[in-house]
Amino acid sequence: MAGSEPVTAPDQHKPGHRKAGRIGAVLTALVLLAMLCGNHEGRVEDIWLIGLAALLLLIVIGDVVLRRNGLRH
Known part of the structure:
Protein backbone atom coordinates (compact mmCIF):
# COMPACT_ATOMS: atom_id res chain seq x y z
CA MET A 1 0.00 0.00 0.00
CA ALA A 2 2.94 2.33 -0.58
CA GLY A 3 1.01 4.16 -3.28
CA SER A 4 -1.60 5.56 -0.88
CA GLU A 5 0.82 6.85 1.77
CA PRO A 6 2.01 10.47 1.54
CA VAL A 7 5.66 11.10 0.83
CA THR A 8 7.33 12.91 3.72
CA ALA A 9 10.88 13.79 4.66
CA PRO A 10 12.44 12.25 7.80
CA ASP A 11 12.72 15.67 9.48
CA GLN A 12 8.93 16.05 9.36
CA HIS A 13 8.50 13.24 11.90
CA LYS A 14 9.03 14.93 15.25
CA PRO A 15 9.10 12.55 18.23
CA GLY A 16 6.82 13.22 21.18
CA HIS A 17 5.47 16.42 22.63
CA HIS A 40 18.76 7.72 54.97
CA GLU A 41 21.66 8.70 57.18
CA GLY A 42 24.52 9.53 54.83
CA ARG A 43 25.00 12.57 52.66
CA VAL A 44 25.94 10.63 49.53
CA GLU A 45 22.27 10.06 48.70
CA ASP A 46 21.54 13.76 49.18
CA ILE A 47 24.33 14.72 46.79
CA TRP A 48 23.07 12.33 44.12
CA LEU A 49 19.45 13.47 44.46
CA ILE A 50 20.35 17.16 44.29
CA GLY A 51 22.81 16.59 41.45
CA LEU A 52 20.36 14.64 39.30
CA ALA A 53 17.57 17.15 39.92
CA ALA A 54 19.90 20.03 39.01
CA LEU A 55 21.03 18.22 35.85
CA LEU A 56 17.43 17.70 34.73
CA LEU A 57 16.58 21.34 35.34
CA LEU A 58 19.72 22.52 33.50
CA ILE A 59 18.79 20.40 30.49
CA VAL A 60 15.27 21.85 30.43
CA ILE A 61 16.55 25.42 30.81
CA GLY A 62 19.19 24.86 28.12
CA ASP A 63 16.57 23.49 25.74
CA VAL A 64 14.29 26.48 26.33
CA VAL A 65 17.13 28.96 25.75
CA LEU A 66 18.36 27.22 22.59
CA ARG A 67 14.85 27.03 21.12
CA ARG A 68 14.13 30.67 21.97
CA ASN A 69 17.32 31.77 20.22
CA GLY A 70 16.51 29.64 17.18
CA LEU A 71 19.57 27.42 17.55
CA ARG A 72 17.53 24.25 17.82
CA HIS A 73 14.45 23.01 15.94
Whole structure:
Protein backbone atom coordinates (compact mmCIF):
# COMPACT_ATOMS: atom_id res chain seq x y z
CA MET A 1 0.00 0.00 0.00
CA ALA A 2 2.94 2.33 -0.58
CA GLY A 3 1.01 4.16 -3.28
CA SER A 4 -1.60 5.56 -0.88
CA GLU A 5 0.82 6.85 1.77
CA PRO A 6 2.01 10.47 1.54
CA VAL A 7 5.66 11.10 0.83
CA THR A 8 7.33 12.91 3.72
CA ALA A 9 10.88 13.79 4.66
CA PRO A 10 12.44 12.25 7.80
CA ASP A 11 12.72 15.67 9.48
CA GLN A 12 8.93 16.05 9.36
CA HIS A 13 8.50 13.24 11.90
CA LYS A 14 9.03 14.93 15.25
CA PRO A 15 9.10 12.55 18.23
CA GLY A 16 6.82 13.22 21.18
CA HIS A 17 5.47 16.42 22.63
CA ARG A 18 8.04 18.99 23.69
CA LYS A 19 5.90 20.53 26.42
CA ALA A 20 5.03 17.16 27.98
CA GLY A 21 8.73 16.28 28.11
CA ARG A 22 9.56 19.52 29.88
CA ILE A 23 6.75 19.08 32.38
CA GLY A 24 7.83 15.49 33.02
CA ALA A 25 11.44 16.52 33.61
CA VAL A 26 10.46 19.27 36.05
CA LEU A 27 8.09 16.95 37.94
CA THR A 28 10.80 14.30 38.15
CA ALA A 29 13.25 16.87 39.52
CA LEU A 30 10.70 17.89 42.16
CA VAL A 31 10.14 14.26 43.14
CA LEU A 32 13.90 13.77 43.47
CA LEU A 33 14.13 16.80 45.73
CA ALA A 34 11.15 15.56 47.78
CA MET A 35 13.08 12.34 48.38
CA LEU A 36 15.57 14.32 50.49
CA CYS A 37 13.12 13.93 53.37
CA GLY A 38 13.82 10.25 53.80
CA ASN A 39 15.21 7.86 56.35
CA HIS A 40 18.76 7.72 54.97
CA GLU A 41 21.66 8.70 57.18
CA GLY A 42 24.52 9.53 54.83
CA ARG A 43 25.00 12.57 52.66
CA VAL A 44 25.94 10.63 49.53
CA GLU A 45 22.27 10.06 48.70
CA ASP A 46 21.54 13.76 49.18
CA ILE A 47 24.33 14.72 46.79
CA TRP A 48 23.07 12.33 44.12
CA LEU A 49 19.45 13.47 44.46
CA ILE A 50 20.35 17.16 44.29
CA GLY A 51 22.81 16.59 41.45
CA LEU A 52 20.36 14.64 39.30
CA ALA A 53 17.57 17.15 39.92
CA ALA A 54 19.90 20.03 39.01
CA LEU A 55 21.03 18.22 35.85
CA LEU A 56 17.43 17.70 34.73
CA LEU A 57 16.58 21.34 35.34
CA LEU A 58 19.72 22.52 33.50
CA ILE A 59 18.79 20.40 30.49
CA VAL A 60 15.27 21.85 30.43
CA ILE A 61 16.55 25.42 30.81
CA GLY A 62 19.19 24.86 28.12
CA ASP A 63 16.57 23.49 25.74
CA VAL A 64 14.29 26.48 26.33
CA VAL A 65 17.13 28.96 25.75
CA LEU A 66 18.36 27.22 22.59
CA ARG A 67 14.85 27.03 21.12
CA ARG A 68 14.13 30.67 21.97
CA ASN A 69 17.32 31.77 20.22
CA GLY A 70 16.51 29.64 17.18
CA LEU A 71 19.57 27.42 17.55
CA ARG A 72 17.53 24.25 17.82
CA HIS A 73 14.45 23.01 15.94
